Amino acid sequence: MSLPPAPADIFAHLRARIVEALRALLPEVPEEAFARVTVEPPREAAHGDMATNAALVVGKAAKQAPPKLAAALAEKLTALPEVTEASPAGPGFVNIRLDEGFIRAQLGVILAAGETYGQGAPRPGRINVEYVSANPTGPMHVGHCRGAVVGDALAALLAKAGHEVCREYYINDAGAQVQALAYAAYWRYLQALGTTLTEDEYAQLIPGGLQYRGDYLVPVGEALARHHGDALAETGTAHGPGLAGPDRWFATVRETTVAMMMDMIRDDLAALGVQHDIFISEAAMVAEGKLDAAEAQLNAQGLIYRGVLEPPKGKTPDDWEPREQTLFRATQFGDEVDRALRKSDGSGTYFANDIANHLGKIERGFDALVHVWGADHGGYVKRMQAAVAALSDRRVSLDVVLAQIVHVVKDGAPVRMSKRAGTYVTLRDLIDEVGRDAVRFTMLTRKADAQMEFDLDLVVQQSRDNPVFYVQYAHARCRSVLRAAGEPADLAAAPLDALTDPAELALIRRMAGWPRVVEAAAAAREPHRVAFFLNDLAGDFHLLWNKGREDSSLRFIQEGDPEGTRARLALVAATAAVIRSGLGVMGVAPVEEMR
Structure with missing residues (x-):
C-alpha cells in the first residue's frame, strides 16, 4: 500500500484520519462529539510519534468504555499506510x-514552503492585539519592553496561524499622570527661558509637586521656548520667567509634551523592531463622546443603576466612605462585584474610559480582543471581560496576557539607574547593552x-x-x-532514503511539529512556546552535528556518496528554514555566521 x-x-493530517476512523466506528455519534479530539507528541518518545485522546473524549457520547473504543480505534489506524503501529494505552489513549x-x-x-512553513490557512474574523499602551510620561523602560516584545510576537504568531491581526497602541493621555507631566515639562520650559x-x-x-524630574523633558522645554518665547510664562517676577496661570499655557504644553513623548516612544519601539498599525488617543476618544455612548448602550440593556458598593477588600468601615455612584452590573457577566462607571461627582472612572475604548474596538468590527498588560493589572481582567461581553452581546472575546516584572x-547585582530617565533602566539602555535580537529573544524565554x-x-x-x-x-x-556544499538547488526533490539514523529522524519529527506549535501557541496566547520549540530544535541539530564528528557516516557532506549527501543537505536546509520561520515570529534576525 x-x-x-x-x-x-x-x-x-493524523487528526483528520482519526476522526474519519471514529465516524466509521460510530456513525450514530454527532459531529460535535469529535471537537475535543487532539493529536500530540507522547510524553515519552518510546511510546511512538503521536498520541490521541480520541477514545477518552468520545467514549461518553458513544456510550462505550474508552479502553474498548481505544482498542477498536487502534485496529482501524493500524490499517493506514502511514501508520506502522497503533496501540491502546491507559484509560483511553492511543x-x-x-x-x-x-x-x-x-x-x-x-x-517547498521555506520560511512560510507552518503558516495557517486564513481564518474568519479579525483580532485586535493591544500592547505596550504605556502612559506617555517618559522613555520606555524594561517593564514596557517585555510587554512590547510579548505583544508584538503574539500578534505575529496569530498572523502566522492564519488570523487577520490589527496591532494597536492605546495612548493613556487623559489622566492625572499626564497633567503632572505637563507641569514637569513647563518647569523645563522655564529653565530654557532662564528662570532662577x-x-x-x-x-x-x-x-502634587514635581513628579517627573528626568532629563528627557529638557528637549520639550527647549522646543516650547523656541516656538513660544516667554508668551507662556509670567514675566517680571523676582525669578525672571515664572509660573503663569494654567489657563495661559496648560493645553499648549500638554499637547506638545504628549506629542514629543509619543515620538520618543515610537523611536524606542522602532529600535526594538516593534510596529503598531494604529494609535488610539484616550483623550480624543473621551472628547468624541465614546464614554457617553458606552454608558447609553449599557443603560439601554438595563445594566446601569445608582447604588453603593461594599468596601474593597482590606478596607475597614472606619476608613471607607460609602457613596452613591453610577454602577455597571458586571456580576451578570462573571465579575465578583458590580463596578463604578462614574464617581459621586459625575466624572468618569478609569474603568469607564476603558469601557469606551473597548466599545470603539467592537464598533470597528473586531471579533476577538487580546491585551498585554502588566501583572499589576491582574485584578482588572474580569471587569473588562464583563464589559466586553455586555457591549458585544457576548459575541466578542477578550483575552488578557499578564506580563510580569523584569529584574x-x-x-550578579541589580541594575537600577538610568541618568536620562532618572530612576529606572530604559529600553534603550537594554538595546544599547546587548542588541535588539538578544533583548527580543530573551524576553520570550519565559512565560509572560x-x-x-x-x-x-x-x-x-x-x-x-x-x-x-x-x-x-x-x-x-x-x-x-x-555554503561549503555550494548552495545546492532543488533539495526538495532529493531522495531521502539515506536518512535512517534515529537522530536524523528525531530532527525531522521535531520540524514536522512546527505547524502544530504555531496553532497551539496562538490558541493559548503563549508566544514563549516558539522560543522553547526553537531551543529544542537547535538541541536536536547540535546533537546530530556532534554525532557526525564521532561517526563519519553521519557527516552532512559525504565524498563519493552524492545521493546521501543531497539527502543530508536537504535535512540541513529544512532545519535552517524552520529556525528562520520561528525567529520570524519572534522578530529576531537569523545570523549567517557566528563571530
Whole structure:
C-alpha cells in the first residue's frame, strides 16, 4: 500500500484520519462529539510519534468504555499506510508510530514552503492585539519592553496561524499622570527661558509637586521656548520667567509634551523592531463622546443603576466612605462585584474610559480582543471581560496576557539607574547593552506571567546556557554547511532514503511539529512556546552535528556518496528554514555566521 502525499501539517493530517476512523466506528455519534479530539507528541518518545485522546473524549457520547473504543480505534489506524503501529494505552489513549518514509517526506514539504512553513490557512474574523499602551510620561523602560516584545510576537504568531491581526497602541493621555507631566515639562520650559527658580521651589508652587524630574523633558522645554518665547510664562517676577496661570499655557504644553513623548516612544519601539498599525488617543476618544455612548448602550440593556458598593477588600468601615455612584452590573457577566462607571461627582472612572475604548474596538468590527498588560493589572481582567461581553452581546472575546516584572542584573547585582530617565533602566539602555535580537529573544524565554531575571552577562555569553546563542549557532552551522556544499538547488526533490539514523529522524519529527506549535501557541496566547520549540530544535541539530564528528557516516557532506549527501543537505536546509520561520515570529534576525 503506497503512502499518501506528505501533508502540510502532519498532526492535522493524523487528526483528520482519526476522526474519519471514529465516524466509521460510530456513525450514530454527532459531529460535535469529535471537537475535543487532539493529536500530540507522547510524553515519552518510546511510546511512538503521536498520541490521541480520541477514545477518552468520545467514549461518553458513544456510550462505550474508552479502553474498548481505544482498542477498536487502534485496529482501524493500524490499517493506514502511514501508520506502522497503533496501540491502546491507559484509560483511553492511543499511541501511534508512523512509517519512516512518511516522516522523511515532510522534508520536501518544509523545503517547498521555506520560511512560510507552518503558516495557517486564513481564518474568519479579525483580532485586535493591544500592547505596550504605556502612559506617555517618559522613555520606555524594561517593564514596557517585555510587554512590547510579548505583544508584538503574539500578534505575529496569530498572523502566522492564519488570523487577520490589527496591532494597536492605546495612548493613556487623559489622566492625572499626564497633567503632572505637563507641569514637569513647563518647569523645563522655564529653565530654557532662564528662570532662577530651583526645582524644589517650583515643586512647592504646583499641585502634587514635581513628579517627573528626568532629563528627557529638557528637549520639550527647549522646543516650547523656541516656538513660544516667554508668551507662556509670567514675566517680571523676582525669578525672571515664572509660573503663569494654567489657563495661559496648560493645553499648549500638554499637547506638545504628549506629542514629543509619543515620538520618543515610537523611536524606542522602532529600535526594538516593534510596529503598531494604529494609535488610539484616550483623550480624543473621551472628547468624541465614546464614554457617553458606552454608558447609553449599557443603560439601554438595563445594566446601569445608582447604588453603593461594599468596601474593597482590606478596607475597614472606619476608613471607607460609602457613596452613591453610577454602577455597571458586571456580576451578570462573571465579575465578583458590580463596578463604578462614574464617581459621586459625575466624572468618569478609569474603568469607564476603558469601557469606551473597548466599545470603539467592537464598533470597528473586531471579533476577538487580546491585551498585554502588566501583572499589576491582574485584578482588572474580569471587569473588562464583563464589559466586553455586555457591549458585544457576548459575541466578542477578550483575552488578557499578564506580563510580569523584569529584574535586570549584571555581574550578579541589580541594575537600577538610568541618568536620562532618572530612576529606572530604559529600553534603550537594554538595546544599547546587548542588541535588539538578544533583548527580543530573551524576553520570550519565559512565560509572560513568570517573573524574569534578565542577566546582561548571560545574554552575550556563547554557551549552551544562553538560548539566544544556542539557536542562532544552530542556524549559523546550517548555513556554513550549505555554503561549503555550494548552495545546492532543488533539495526538495532529493531522495531521502539515506536518512535512517534515529537522530536524523528525531530532527525531522521535531520540524514536522512546527505547524502544530504555531496553532497551539496562538490558541493559548503563549508566544514563549516558539522560543522553547526553537531551543529544542537547535538541541536536536547540535546533537546530530556532534554525532557526525564521532561517526563519519553521519557527516552532512559525504565524498563519493552524492545521493546521501543531497539527502543530508536537504535535512540541513529544512532545519535552517524552520529556525528562520520561528525567529520570524519572534522578530529576531537569523545570523549567517557566528563571530
